[in-house]
Amino acid sequence: MVIPIPNDIFQYSVPSAPFSGLQDAGPTASALTNHGTYGIGIFCPNSNANANSGHENAGNDTLILLDSTAYRVSGGGGSGGKKGAVSVAAPEAGLPFAMVTPFAPTCRSAINGLNGIEALENEFKEMPNSYVSFRIKARFESVLLERDDGEVVRDVEGTIFGFAVPVWAAPVSGKGDPGL
Numbered sequence: 001m002v003i004p005i006p007n008d009i010f011q012y013s014v015p016s017a018p019f020s021g022l023q024d025a026g027p028t029a030s031a032l033t034n035h036g037t038y039g040i041g042i043f044c045p046n047s048n049a050n051a052n053s054g055h056e057n058a059g060n061d062t063l064i065l066l067d068s069t070a071y072r073v074s075g076g077g078g079s080g081g082k083k084g085a086v087s088v089a090a091p092e093a094g095l096p097f098a099m100v101t102p103f104a105p106t107c108r109s110a111i112n113g114l115n116g117i118e119a120l121e122n123e124f125k126e127m128p129n130s131y132v133s134f135r136i137k138a139r140f141e142s143v144l145l146e147r148d149d150g151e152v153v154r155d156v157e158g159t160i161f162g163f164a165v166p167v168w169a170a171p172v173s174g175k176g177d178p179g180l
Contacts, residue, residue: 007106009131009163010035011099015174018042018096029063029070030091032100038135038161039065039100043072043093063089065100066159084145099163099173101133111136124164131173132164 012026024044032039041063060075070089074082111117124132139157165173 007101007104007133009099009101009133010039011173012041012095013097014172015042015097018044022096024094024096026094026096027098028091029065029089029093029095032063032065032070032095032098033068036065036100036102037068038103038133039063039098040162041065041095041098041100043089044096063095063098064161066161084151101163103133103135103161105135111138127164128166129168130166131169134160134162134164136160
């Protein structure tokens with residue numbers, strides 16, 4: 001097995017795969033920790049792990065891997081959970097798309113309000129040929145949930161993890177907007 005390089009990215013498939021018919025293949029949630037400690041992904045709607053845990057139509061369910069623990073964020077609908085509900089993922093649950101990294105921060109920045117977020121986005125734009133993984137730990141006055149039709153959650157403490165993807169890599173790794 002190849003030794004993981006800090007901040008190297010392991011990617012299985014492409015983000016459009018689950019919506020284009022690839023829905024019952026891919027690594028399991030537990031196998032992702034062989035490739036990294038932080039990441040994102042989309043759960044298979046048809047895997048046995050999903051059927052056994054009440055997540056029969058889990059194609060809208062998202063994986064968030066934080067500190068080597070895989071979490072499932074419910075997309076609602078037929079996924080067996082309230083939209084936005086978070087639970088520890090079943091180890092055998094499959095993912096037709098996943099991106100993970102052995103996250104090792106190389107720099108830290110203090111962010112104060114929206115101006116700080118805009119400054120962070122500008123830093124990503126200055127690296128147009130590089131993938132950048134990022135983690136933000138904070139208390140948020142409010143969070144707008146796009147997946148919940150604009151629901152706003154107030155006074156939330158948590159972690160945001162993601163990848164800023166270069167525009168040229170959008171077809172392979174997702175939205176090409178730096179600050180994804």
